[in-house]
Amino acid sequence: MTESVVEVVRGQSVESQHRVHIAIAHAERGVVASCGDAARISYVRSAIKMFQALPLVEDGGLDHFGLTDQELAVCTASHNGEPFHVTAARGILRKAGVSEDALACGPHPPMHSAAADALARTGHPPGRIHNNCSGKHAGMLALTQLKRWRIDGYHRADHPLQQRVLTTLASWTGVAAESIEIAVDGCGLPTFALPLDRVALACARMAAATADRDTASARVIAAMTTHPEYVAGTGRLCTDLMRVTAGRVFAKVGAEGYYCAGVPERQLGIALKAEDGAKRASEPALLAALGLLEVLTLAELDALAKYHRPVVLNTRGERVGEIRAVLHLQQRNA
Amino acid sequence: MTESVVEVVRGQSVESQHRVHIAIAHAERGVVASCGDAARISYVRSAIKMFQALPLVEDGGLDHFGLTDQELAVCTASHNGEPFHVTAARGILRKAGVSEDALACGPHPPMHSAAADALARTGHPPGRIHNNCSGKHAGMLALTQLKRWRIDGYHRADHPLQQRVLTTLASWTGVAAESIEIAVDGCGLPTFALPLDRVALACARMAAATADRDTASARVIAAMTTHPEYVAGTGRLCTDLMRVTAGRVFAKVGAEGYYCAGVPERQLGIALKAEDGAKRASEPALLAALGLLEVLTLAELDALAKYHRPVVLNTRGERVGEIRAVLHLQQRNA
Numbered sequence: 001m002t003e004s005v006v007e008v009v010r011g012q013s014v015e016s017q018h019r020v021h022i023a024i025a026h027a028e029r030g031v032v033a034s035c036g037d038a039a040r041i042s043y044v045r046s047a048i049k050m051f052q053a054l055p056l057v058e059d060g061g062l063d064h065f066g067l068t069d070q071e072l073a074v075c076t077a078s079h080n081g082e083p084f085h086v087t088a089a090r091g092i093l094r095k096a097g098v099s100e101d102a103l104a105c106g107p108h109p110p111m112h113s114a115a116a117d118a119l120a121r122t123g124h125p126p127g128r129i130h131n132n133c134s135g136k137h138a139g140m141l142a143l144t145q146l147k148r149w150r151i152d153g154y155h156r157a158d159h160p161l162q163q164r165v166l167t168t169l170a171s172w173t174g175v176a177a178e179s180i181e182i183a184v185d186g187c188g189l190p191t192f193a194l195p196l197d198r199v200a201l202a203c204a205r206m207a208a209a210t211a212d213r214d215t216a217s218a219r220v221i222a223a224m225t226t227h228p229e230y231v232a233g234t235g236r237l238c239t240d241l242m243r244v245t246a247g248r249v250f251a252k253v254g255a256e257g258y259y260c261a262g263v264p265e266r267q268l269g270i271a272l273k274a275e276d277g278a279k280r281a282s283e284p285a286l287l288a289a290l291g292l293l294e295v296l297t298l299a300e301l302d303a304l305a306k307y308h309r310p311v312v313l314n315t316r317g318e319r320v321g322e323i324r325a326v327l328h329l330q331q332r333n334a
Numbered sequence: 335m336t337e338s339v340v341e342v343v344r345g346q347s348v349e350s351q352h353r354v355h356i357a358i359a360h361a362e363r364g365v366v367a368s369c370g371d372a373a374r375i376s377y378v379r380s381a382i383k384m385f386q387a388l389p390l391v392e393d394g395g396l397d398h399f400g401l402t403d404q405e406l407a408v409c410t411a412s413h414n415g416e417p418f419h420v421t422a423a424r425g426i427l428r429k430a431g432v433s434e435d436a437l438a439c440g441p442h443p444p445m446h447s448a449a450a451d452a453l454a455r456t457g458h459p460p461g462r463i464h465n466n467c468s469g470k471h472a473g474m475l476a477l478t479q480l481k482r483w484r485i486d487g488y489h490r491a492d493h494p495l496q497q498r499v500l501t502t503l504a505s506w507t508g509v510a511a512e513s514i515e516i517a518v519d520g521c522g523l524p525t526f527a528l529p530l531d532r533v534a535l536a537c538a539r540m541a542a543a544t545a546d547r548d549t550a551s552a553r554v555i556a557a558m559t560t561h562p563e564y565v566a567g568t569g570r571l572c573t574d575l576m577r578v579t580a581g582r583v584f585a586k587v588g589a590e591g592y593y594c595a596g597v598p599e600r601q602l603g604i605a606l607k608a609e610d611g612a613k614r615a616s617e618p619a620l621l622a623a624l625g626l627l628e629v630l631t632l633a634e635l636d637a638l639a640k641y642h643r644p645v646v647l648n649t650r651g652e653r654v655g656e657i658r659a660v661l662h663l664q665q666r667n668a
Contacts, residue, residue, distance in 0.1 A: 008590070008611060010377055010517040010518075010525075011377075011515065011516065011517025011518065011527075012515065012517070013375075013377070013515060013517065013527055015376060015377050015517075015590055015611065016376075016590050016591065016608075016609065016610050016611030017609060017610060018610045019353075019610075041347075042349060042350075043344055043345075043347070043349050104650070105649055105650070106648065106649030106650040106651060107649065108649050131649055181345065181346065181347060182345065183344045183345025183346070183347065183349075183654065183655070184344075184345065184648060184652060184654040185648065185654075186648045186649055186654075187648065187649055187650075188648060188649070188650045188652065191344075193345075193347055256342070256349055256350050257350065274350075275350065275351060275610075276350050276351060276352045276353075276609075276610040276612060276615070277342060277349065277350030278610060278612070281610070314440065314518060314519065314520045314521065314522060315439055315440030315441065315442050315465055315520055315521055315522070316438070316439070316440040316521075316522045317440060318518060318522065320517065320518040320519075320520075321517070
């Protein structure tokens with residue numbers, strides 16, 4: 001197996017390299033292509049937030065609480081904490097009648113530096129609402145209210161809400177719930193260890209499911225691709241990829257070098273993990289894979305160049321290198 | 335070859351892993367142990383600043399300008415930009431009669447967050463003097479003055495100063511100067527692509543050279559180990575490792591997961607590179623290697639636990655994992 005890597009080049013030489021593992025699946029045909037170890041198991045982190053948002057939609061939470069598409073989009077977000085993200089997350093909580101204090105995610109400054117600076121200037125410390133996962137938590141609290149489950153401990157693996165998320169993910173990936181190892185995510189929720197190829201298949205199935213506009217999947221993906229700025233924010237790949245492709249691709253980043261994407265018109269799903277957890281690797285690798293699959297045109301790759309082939313600058317502002325993905329895509333079932 | 339890795343563990347599983355390459359050399363016997371590919375070539379970045387500082391000492395710059403040991407230590411530093419670092423770098427420039435504007439390194443906020451916050455509160459933007467390499471640049475400017483070389487372009491590879499650094503490094507590593515590939519470092523200086531085993535040998539030779547207190551090496555290493563806070567700063571491994579070992583070990587970090595260290599009493603040198611450039615890997619790996627070599631005692635490793643086995647916390651402040659080095663040290667010439 002020839003390894004697929006993302007190279008960090010300085011001058012004429014590769015200074016550092018990141019190994020990447022990618023599974024690409026078709027909704028009906030299963031895995032159609034891969035790089036590295038497509039069966040590698042790793043925690044999916046925030047890359048599967050579109051699946052974590054499904055139960056709220058399936059159970060009628062959108063209509064019950066009158067949630068907007070923007071609010072649904074922020075349920076799937078690892079957001080920047082920009083003002084409109086905070087407004088959307090607060091909107092969900094207000095409509096669901098839950099206090100901000102109920103959020104189980106911990107506080108951290110907004111990921112977007114201008115938003116962080118603006119908050120710092122107010123003298124207020126960052127709150128739980130600024131956590132990049134606050135939309136997901138708000139959506140989960142809304143479902144908890146709808147189902148009349150207890151609010152307390154809604155983030156714990158044994159709570160009915162998290163059991164529901166687990167069975168949802170088990171169903172889409174085809175992995176038995178009881179065999180899925182669980183750890184604690186950055187925001188306190190359960191995260192799930194799954195093989196890349198099963199996650200890719202789940203994304204492919206979700207991509208295929210959007211063909212029927214009445215499905216919960218279609219509503220979630222439409223919210224993400226119609227309002228991509230709510231899924232991440234200014235200067236973020238998820239947002240810009242969905243924007244540049246006008247929603248032909250949906251994409252969701254996760255911590256530790258994880259990425260999920262789906263291509264509804266081709267019923268394709270992608271799951272990607274940088275072995276060492278580096279985001280500077282997962283982003284070029286995702287775009288390179290989408291390029292090799294001819295999902296992205298050269299013009300689209302060019303529009304996303306700052307993510308696809310980032311330039312390495314030094315403190316003098318000089319271009320001293322670049323980052324580039326070198327993928328060896330193995331076709332299967334061709 | 336069993337790979338040596340640094341594992342990032344979440345819950346019960348390895349979430350991400352970093353491959354590391356380490357060469358350990360004795361001044362007389364050459365490479366005595368290794369992990370991964372000991373001949374791997376990579377840019378040495380700031381990890382060889384003690385060699386970059388040698389010419390100033392060899393040519394009598396310390397006495398000529400009346401530089402203090404603290405000022406010599408900051409010449410070898412990737413410093414935090416804390417007030418005492420800035421004072422030391424400015425002291426060198428003042429004594430050498432060079433303006434701060436002559437520094438070729440670009441501005442960046444102090445690496446130490448409290449120092450960065452304090453600077454931000456003054457309303458002054460970060461200057462070149464806050465660049466973590468400003469001490470190295472100041473020392474190079476002092477030598478440039480001493481030798482009456484032109485100030486302009488002192489940072490370029492073709493300047494006599496940088497040629498002198500290159501031949502110094504070639505001499506210590508035993509690699510022909512003309513075969514050393516050069517790129518541009520983060521601060522604008524040349525950086526050199528060298529095999530780990532040759533860099534480890536250079537560090538071992540420097541460790542051995544400290545036995546004679548009159549050598550330039552002995553003066554540089556004594557400055558580093560006597561004033562370790564000037565080499566890095568608050569909450570930094572280089573500083574704390576030299577402090578905890580009371581100078582039995584000297585150590586210098588470089589960008590992109592590089593580390594150099596030396597053990598004078600054993601005439602040992604170490605060069606280490608995390609393949610993907612991650613500092614979160616190079617630090618545990620360096621300490622684990624020093625532990626396996628019995629350079630560090632268990633008590634010393636314990637005192638350095640936050641670098642040796644860092645805890646992974648989530649935004650709720652919960653312990654959700656840890657980082658640990660799993661090294662397979664191959665002994666040679668045993």
